[in-house]
Amino acid sequence: MLRSLADRLFITLQYLIPQRWLSERMYQLARIEWRPLKTLIIRQFARHYQIDMQLAQQPDLDAYPHFNAFFTRAIRPEVRPLDPDPAAILCPVDGAISQIGTITEDQIIQAKGRDYSVTSLLALAPGELHPFAGGRFATIYLSPRDYHRIHMPLDGRLDQMIHVPGQLFSVNAVTAAGVPNLFARNERLICRFETAAGPIALILVGAIFVGGIETVWAGEVTPPHAGGEPQRWDYEVDEQCIRLERGAELGRFNLGSTVIMLLPPGRAEWDAGLSVGERVQLGQRLGICLAPSESGG
Structure with a gap:
């Protein structure tokens, strides 16, 4: 009590x-x-x-x-070796699995008895479609002691980045269980890529005292923690397009927060045995691509 x-x-x-x-x-x-x-x-x-x-x-x-x-210190590459299977979906960070599973009817599990929608997480307009219905999701929490750079789970071509202004609630387990739509109301940076598993999204969720979210291609995106409408950047598919190799640094946080990964249906599966609360490390295998994408990065 x-x-x-x-x-x-x-x-x-x-x-x-x-x-x-x-x-x-x-x-x-x-x-x-x-x-x-x-x-x-x-x-x-x-x-x-x-x-x-x-x-x-x-x-x-x-x-x-x-x-x-x-x-935001760098770590030695040899302490986080990448799974050698090129079809393996790599863990993008050091952290703990908050939730993992299947996206059911546009819903993602936030905590026991509490869900939220992919549509709201991606800051889409009502009725706007996305490729993740029936796909897979993983929510990974980074504690203050963790390594705070985010890396690519697969080779990928950057398609879009969206910065969504919002609140800055804590993202720990207590707050996730008590604040409705936590990850869809906090400030966040949505990065969408085309990969061998088809389109994927990595969402970098801000939190209280997280004073900076940045990417390797755009630099520091936030702060300032301003209000207003989401900002969207679409990236051209040409010889100048941004491509990142699996395991390459994507971005980083200042202080602890959360990364959410979304995968499309029928293209990837999580490995059996992954469980809520399990500690995971950058570079370890979380799942596998089921089929190559013709337009993959």
Whole structure:
């Protein structure tokens, strides 16, 4: 009962606090280069979350110019080897599976007893079609201690990017269970690719204190955490088009958040045995492509 009351208070507080203002202040704090302060923040964070710096390309905490550089640190490629099967769908991040399964009648499971629609997640107009009905989805939560760069699950050609302004609720399990349509109401960046499994989407969901979402092709997309309508970029299919190899970096977060991957029906399957709460790592196999796409990247 006490835990339930604490959870309700935690969720209520998130409705009341100035989410954007706090996230923008955190963004500024994470980039302070004054040595005494940035060193204190980095060392306390690394100690509290027991960060294994032996995985990092730069293991020296003092070498990072500010907290954000430390938080978005690169890791050594050999510590996250890619599954060698070219048909394998790679895990795009280090994290934990929040939910995984089949998209049923446009619905994705957010938490037990709570669903939301793919249409709202992708910021589509009512009646606008998408290729993911009956397909597969995976929601992966990145905790503060995780590696925070996002990588490609397959070779892909970038078709579209949409930035959707929104709220900045926490994306942890308590909030996912208590806030309706959480991932479809939070600020997010939708990246759609053509791949060997057909069209796929990777949705980078912002959260409280997540002061930056960026991609390798567009740079920093947010902040500012502004309101207004979604912004959409469509990419030409020509010799200049943007192609990324499987395992290549796609983008990154500042502080923890969530990545949602959508796959079309009949083109891919998750491996048996993947379960909610399971820890996963960048490069490991999550599933397999069932057939090549004629227009694949």
